[in-house]
Amino acid sequence: MSKPKGFEKPVGVRDYVPYAVDKLRAIERNVLDCMSRWGYRQIMTPTLEFYETVGVASSTSDQKLFKLLNHRGTTLVLRSDMTAPIARVVSSLLKEEPLPIRLSYHANVFRAFEEEAGREAEFFQTGVELVGDDSPEADAEVVALAIASLKAAGVTSFKIAMGHVGFLNGLFEEVLPGRGGDQQALKKHLLDRDHVGFRKAISELSISAGQREELEGILRLRGDKEICDQASVLGRHPQAQASIDHLCKVWEVLEAYGVSEHVLIDLTMIGDFSYYTGMTFEGYASELGFPVCSGGRYDNLLRQFGRDVPATGFALKTNRILDGVKGMAQEEQLPVLIRYTAAGRKEGLARAAVLRAQGRAVVTLLIEEESGSRQEPEERYEKIETFH
Amino acid sequence: MAETLKVAMPKGRIYKKAANLFRAAGLPIPTEVDETRKLVIELPELNMEFILAKPVDVPTYVEYGAADIGIVGKDVLMEENRDVYELLDLGIAKCRMSVIGLPNWQPGIQQRVATKYPNVASQYFREQGQQVEVIKLNGSIELAPLIGLADRIVDMVETGQTLKENGLVEMNEIFEITSRLIANRVSYRMKNAQIQSLCDRLQQAIAAEA
Numbered sequence: 001m002s003k004p005k006g007f008e009k010p011v012g013v014r015d016y017v018p019y020a021v022d023k024l025r026a027i028e029r030n031v032l033d034c035m036s037r038w039g040y041r042q043i044m045t046p047t048l049e050f051y052e053t054v055g056v057a058s059s060t061s062d063q064k065l066f067k068l069l070n071h072r073g074t075t076l077v078l079r080s081d082m083t084a085p086i087a088r089v090v091s092s093l094l095k096e097e098p099l100p101i102r103l104s105y106h107a108n109v110f111r112a113f114e115e116e117a118g119r120e121a122e123f124f125q126t127g128v129e130l131v132g133d134d135s136p137e138a139d140a141e142v143v144a145l146a147i148a149s150l151k152a153a154g155v156t157s158f159k160i161a162m163g164h165v166g167f168l169n170g171l172f173e174e175v176l177p178g179r180g181g182d183q184q185a186l187k188k189h190l191l192d193r194d195h196v197g198f199r200k201a202i203s204e205l206s207i208s209a210g211q212r213e214e215l216e217g218i219l220r221l222r223g224d225k226e227i228c229d230q231a232s233v234l235g236r237h238p239q240a241q242a243s244i245d246h247l248c249k250v251w252e253v254l255e256a257y258g259v260s261e262h263v264l265i266d267l268t269m270i271g272d273f274s275y276y277t278g279m280t281f282e283g284y285a286s287e288l289g290f291p292v293c294s295g296g297r298y299d300n301l302l303r304q305f306g307r308d309v310p311a312t313g314f315a316l317k318t319n320r321i322l323d324g325v326k327g328m329a330q331e332e333q334l335p336v337l338i339r340y341t342a343a344g345r346k347e348g349l350a351r352a353a354v355l356r357a358q359g360r361a362v363v364t365l366l367i368e369e370e371s372g373s374r375q376e377p378e379e380r381y382e383k384i385e386t387f388h
Numbered sequence: 389m390a391e392t393l394k395v396a397m398p399k400g401r402i403y404k405k406a407a408n409l410f411r412a413a414g415l416p417i418p419t420e421v422d423e424t425r426k427l428v429i430e431l432p433e434l435n436m437e438f439i440l441a442k443p444v445d446v447p448t449y450v451e452y453g454a455a456d457i458g459i460v461g462k463d464v465l466m467e468e469n470r471d472v473y474e475l476l477d478l479g480i481a482k483c484r485m486s487v488i489g490l491p492n493w494q495p496g497i498q499q500r501v502a503t504k505y506p507n508v509a510s511q512y513f514r515e516q517g518q519q520v521e522v523i524k525l526n527g528s529i530e531l532a533p534l535i536g537l538a539d540r541i542v543d544m545v546e547t548g549q550t551l552k553e554n555g556l557v558e559m560n561e562i563f564e565i566t567s568r569l570i571a572n573r574v575s576y577r578m579k580n581a582q583i584q585s586l587c588d589r590l591q592q593a594i595a596a597e598a
Binding site (some may be wrong): 083192200282284 | 391451452453454460471472473475476477509568572573575577578580584
């Protein structure tokens with residue numbers, strides 16, 4: 001690699017100039033305000049964590065973790081999400097706090113080797129975790145809050161796809177009892193979004209024609225509530241049945257929230273199996289080619305930190321929303337320019353203090369008489385006041 | 389009124405076969421589209437817009453959402469490894485990815501493989517436990533073993549005619565190639581009904597042809 005030029009920075013990180021920051025902050029503020037109105041309180045955790053604890057527990061795959069060594073040679077990670085750090089805090093500092101615990105955050109997170117646009121190495125997430133409640137009510141609350149947050153962020157046209165990892169686990173266990181390898185292979189195809197590979201794999205399995213049809217049918221299990229009814233006929237395995245019942249209840253709560261029009265059920269949508277344990281969801285905005293939020297239930301994570309409680313949550317990909325949402329920053333109010341001579345300084349600065357106390361932005365400038373003062377571009381200011 | 393579905397179509401070899409499949413599926417694509425040099429073609433009566441792209445770029449357009457769906461060979465999908473839905477095997481433009489060499493090939497100490505598909509080739513040889521040096525070329529790959537740039541090549545084989553004429557033999561097949569229908573992750577949800585109905589129609593047409 002050649003020596004970087006002075007203006008270069010590492011691949012995958014970005015600068016935010018003032019007008020972009022205005023917009024990012026506006027989105028962040030609106031979303032966090034929205035979350036606080038749902039009773040979620042903000043938490044901050046360090047950028048650096050131990051690899052052995054938070055790094056290993058996080059849902060980010062090992063090769064995507066940004067690792068470094070401290071002066072003792074211990075491996076650290078730059079946090080790859082906020083869920084694992086929050087699990088650590090809830091299990092330690094907030095150990096005595098009664099459940100349920102509602103926390104929100106806005107933070108920069110890091111991923112290694114994501115080099116193309118839309119795959120940044122550092123990006124922002126705004127999200128919540130609801131710890132200590134495993135009811136359908138809790139799952140519906142985070143989905144409804146995700147919808148409210150997307151609206152607060154200025155995203156107008158969006159959809160949430162919702163699934164449940166237990167459904168496929170149960171269905172596969174029923175059709176392929178004890179055949180872990182085959183089950184794993186099928187899940188891998190779905191995780192890779194490879195429907196062609198999935199169909200091919202089931203055509204090669206030694207199962208009955210009816211079962212084959214049943215498995216192929218799950219590729220079409222996408223839509224409204226009727227999917228729940230269709231699926232409950234399919235999955236007779238108790239785990240599949242329980243998952244569908246749970247999803248149906250979540251759907252009912254979402255109907256009561258009045259947001260079910262934004263939600264579709266997709267039973268083939270699966271996140272990382274080792275991490276998610278129940279309902280999972282992903283949000284999509286029509287202006288953007290990549291998902292804008294994701295979340296779900298992860299009941300096994302907190303146990304790794306010594307507090308065995310269920311949890312559910314989601315994160316918005318805030319800077320992707322920034323790229324796609326228009327006109328979010330408020331009308332920018334230009335500052336006032338106060339020019340003064342040495343004689344008018346006291347009066348000018350007093351006037352500036354008055355305006356600033358009123359909440360106005362004020363820039364001051366000394367007029368140097370002998371050299372003729374610097375010409376300030378007038379269009380930068382709302383008005384100019386001069387004091388002699 | 390549904391939104392327009394943006395379709396990334398591969399220029400060249402696959403295009404005509406794909407367009408004919410669309411026609412067989414009851415989507416009358418005007419024949420003048422086949423000959424046009426325009427890159428973006430609106431098909432308002434079908435509620436579609438065709439984007440004519442270089443085949444290797446089709447998955448990129450789809451991954452980033454510049455196109456909702458696309459048609460592309462499995463060879464490109466394997467090489468590019470993009471995060472898209474692979475919805476349907478269209479069964480057209482059938483061929484295979486193979487390892488090719490001279491008939492008297494013997495493994496040397498430093499083995500070189502020339503290919504247009506460096507990711508596919510590296511992965512294949514890694515899985516075979518073979519240490520090879522992969523050299524990326526952009527065309528006329530068959531030249532490499534003939535003039536001693538590489539001792540084997542990895543390339544797409546359709547009829548095997550080019551190989552025969554150049555005295556090369558197909559040593560191993562890596563995978564079968566056909567064209568696939570792919571979809572963007574967001575479009576797959578946001579335009580769910582449109583994409584599903586297109587999928588169903590294509591699937592029927594494929595079944596009818598088989």
